[in-house]
Amino acid sequence: MSVVRIVDVAEAAQxxxxxxxRALNNRRGVDPVLAERVRAAAEQLGYQPNAVARNLRRxxxxxxxxxxxxxxxxxxxxxxxxxxxxxxxxxxxxLLGNSDEDQEKQDRYLEVAARERVAGVILAPRADDSDVSxxxxxxxxxxxxxxxxxxxxxxxxxxxDFVTGASFEGAVIATEHLLRQGWHRPACITRPxxxxxxxxxxxxxxxxxxxxxxxxxxxxVPFHADSGVGVIESLFDDDKAPDAVLAADSMLALGVLxxxxxxxxxxxxxxxxxxxxxxxxxxxxxxxxTVVAQPAYEIGAQAARLLHRRIxxxxxxxxxxxxxxxxxxxxxxxxxxxx
Numbered sequence: 001m002s003v004v005r006i007v008d009v010a011e012a013a014q015x016x017x018x019x020x021x022r023a024l025n026n027r028r029g030v031d032p033v034l035a036e037r038v039r040a041a042a043e044q045l046g047y048q049p050n051a052v053a054r055n056l057r058r059x060x061x062x063x064x065x066x067x068x069x070x071x072x073x074x075x076x077x078x079x080x081x082x083x084x085x086x087x088x089x090x091x092x093x094x095l096l097g098n099s100d101e102d103q104e105k106q107d108r109y110l111e112v113a114a115r116e117r118v119a120g121v122i123l124a125p126r127a128d129d130s131d132v133s134x135x136x137x138x139x140x141x142x143x144x145x146x147x148x149x150x151x152x153x154x155x156x157x158x159x160x161d162f163v164t165g166a167s168f169e170g171a172v173i174a175t176e177h178l179l180r181q182g183w184h185r186p187a188c189i190t191r192p193x194x195x196x197x198x199x200x201x202x203x204x205x206x207x208x209x210x211x212x213x214x215x216x217x218x219x220x221v222p223f224h225a226d227s228g229v230g231v232i233e234s235l236f237d238d239d240k241a242p243d244a245v246l247a248a249d250s251m252l253a254l255g256v257l258x259x260x261x262x263x264x265x266x267x268x269x270x271x272x273x274x275x276x277x278x279x280x281x282x283x284x285x286x287x288x289x290t291v292v293a294q295p296a297y298e299i300g301a302q303a304a305r306l307l308h309r310r311i312x313x314x315x316x317x318x319x320x321x322x323x324x325x326x327x328x329x330x331x332x333x334x335x336x337x338x339x
Contacts (some may be wrong), residue, residue: 003049004045004046004047004048005115006020006021006047008045008047009038009041009042009045009047012041012044013034013037013038013040013041013042013043014037015034015037015038019034019038020038020042021253023035023038023039024038024039024042024135031278033046034215036216060200061117061118061119061311062091062092062093062119063092063093063094063095063118063119064083064087064092064093064094064095064118064119064120064122064304064307065094065097065109065112065113065118065120065121065122066080066083066084066094066095066097066121066122066123066125067096067097067098067099067106067109067113067121067122067124068080068096068097068098068099068124069098069099069100069101069106069108069124069125069126070090070098070100070101070251071096071098072251073249073250073251073277074277074279074280074296075146075238075249075250075277075279075294075296076124076146076191076249076296077299078296078300079145079146079296079297079299079300079303080094080096080125080300081297081300082296082297082298082299082300082301082302082303082304083122083300083301083303084300085301085304086300086301086304086305086308087304090304092119092308095118097109097113099126100224101126101223101224102126103126103127103130106125106126106130107131109131109132109133110130110131110134111121113134113135113140114134114135114138114140115134117138117140118140119140119141119311120140120141120142120143120307120308120310120311121135121140121141121142121143121307122142122144122145122300122303122304122307123142123143123144123145124144124145124146124147125144125147125148125149126195127147127149127194127195128148128149128150128194128195128196128315129149129150129194130149132149132160141307141311142160142161142307142311143160143161143162143163143303143304143306143307143310143323144160144161144162144163145162145163145164145299145300145303146163146164146165147164147167147195147196148162148164148196148197149162152227157180159319160319161279161306161307161310161315161319161320161321161322162319162320162321162322163299163302163303163306163321163322163324164197164299164321164322164323164324165294165296165299165323165324165325165326166255166323166324166325166326167197167198167199167200167201167204167276167326168200168201168203168204168205168207169326170201170204170276170292170326170328171188171200171201171202171203171204171205171208171246171276172204172205172207172208173292173293173326173328174204174205174246174274174290174292174328175188175204175205175208175209175246175274175291176208176331177271177274177328177334178193178246178274178334179208179212181272181335181336182336183243183244183272183334183336184214184240184243184244185214185215185217185240185241185242185243185244186205186209186217186243186244186245186246186272187206187212187217187218187219187235187242187244187245187246188201188202188216188217188218188219188234188245188246188248189218189219189221189231189232189245189246189247189248189250189252189255189256189262190202190218190219190220190248190252191220191221191223191248191252192220192222192223193220198248198249199250200305201246201276202218202248203315205218205246206218215240217235217242219231219232219235221252221255229255229259230259231255231259232252232255232256232259233259233262235259236259236260236263236265242271243270243271243272244271244272244273244334245271245272245273245274245276246274246275247273247274247275247276248275248276249276249277250275250276250278250279250282250291252275252280253273253275253279253282253289254281256271256273256275257273257285260328261323267287267289267330267332267333267334268287268332268333268334268335268336268337269336269337272333272334272336273289273290273333273334274289274290274291274292274328274333274334275289275290275291275292276292276294276326277291277292277293277294278291278293278329279291279295282331283331285333286332287331287332287333287335288331288332288333289331289333289334290328290329290330290331290333290334291325291328291331292326292327292328292329293326293328293329294324294326295324295325295326298324299300299324302322302324303332306320306322
């Protein structure tokens with residue numbers, strides 16, 4: 001069922017949107033006959049004023065929308081904190097939308113942001129073909145984080161500014177580290193192929209495997225698949241099971257640890273493991289997890305600064321792509337041990 005908009009009420013009552021707004025908010029100066037017509041049309045259509053939208057209008061252009069894909073992922077939590085801290089310094093408030101890796105839910109958040117004319121949007125898209133045309137048509141500045149948007153998803157407009165971590169390079173460094181530690185058969189566990197960032201990580205892994213003449217062992221895990229434990233367990237059930245794993249994110253790393261524990265296997269002794277993202281729990285597992293750390297907070301902060309410049313109209317003429325350096329933090333999960 002489609003959402004009834006204020007413009008639908010205006011059309012049904014044959015009045016302007018401004019008259020509908022004044023009538024429903026009981027403002028003075030509205031002809032009683034028109035006001036009654038508006039209320040009748042609103043009731044007939046089932047129009048429900050959006051409390052969030054009213055709040056946005058009160059605050060004018062001092063509100064940003066931040067739409068991320070998974071608030072449970074510590075990476076996005078840190079990105080959100082970076083955005084919010086900078087926005088607060090600049091006098092803006094931030095409304096957070098968690099799309100939960102759901103394209104339809106993301107589209108609804110984008111529609112609300114466009115309809116209520118927020119000052120700007122920072123988006124971590126579910127997929128590279130996400131439709132942002134509603135923002136474009138409303139001239140609402142957009143900055144994309146973590147995952148890029150394809151050119152096809154932005155027809156007839158200048159691509160959005162983009163801030164991300166160096167995924168390909170991080171995967172290369174991580175895979176090479178596994179080989180230097182004496183592991184011989186690394187695998188890559190990653191996400192669906194329509195997420196460019198994790199595809200970059202897969203390609204980085206495969207480039208190292210090809211250079212060393214190794215088999216390319218890749219498994220794709222859907223989002224919301226119980227951390228991919230089932231897929232991962234099947235990988236270790238294979239006769240040619242890997243002896244090391246590169247996990248494309250920390251949620252997948254938890255799935256690997258769960259699968260290993262169920263089989264009585266241990267990182268560093270039986271399987272080498274390195275993961276993207278330095279989640280808070282990575283230092284308390286035994287042994288601690290080797291990670292490719294992304295500057296998640298700074299990615300959010302940089303995106304916020306870029307958005308502010310676009311809002312003020314003094315940003316660079318060309319869209320900006322800022323790729324932040326990733327850092328390998330070596331801990332115990334990759335170091336081969338006999339115990």
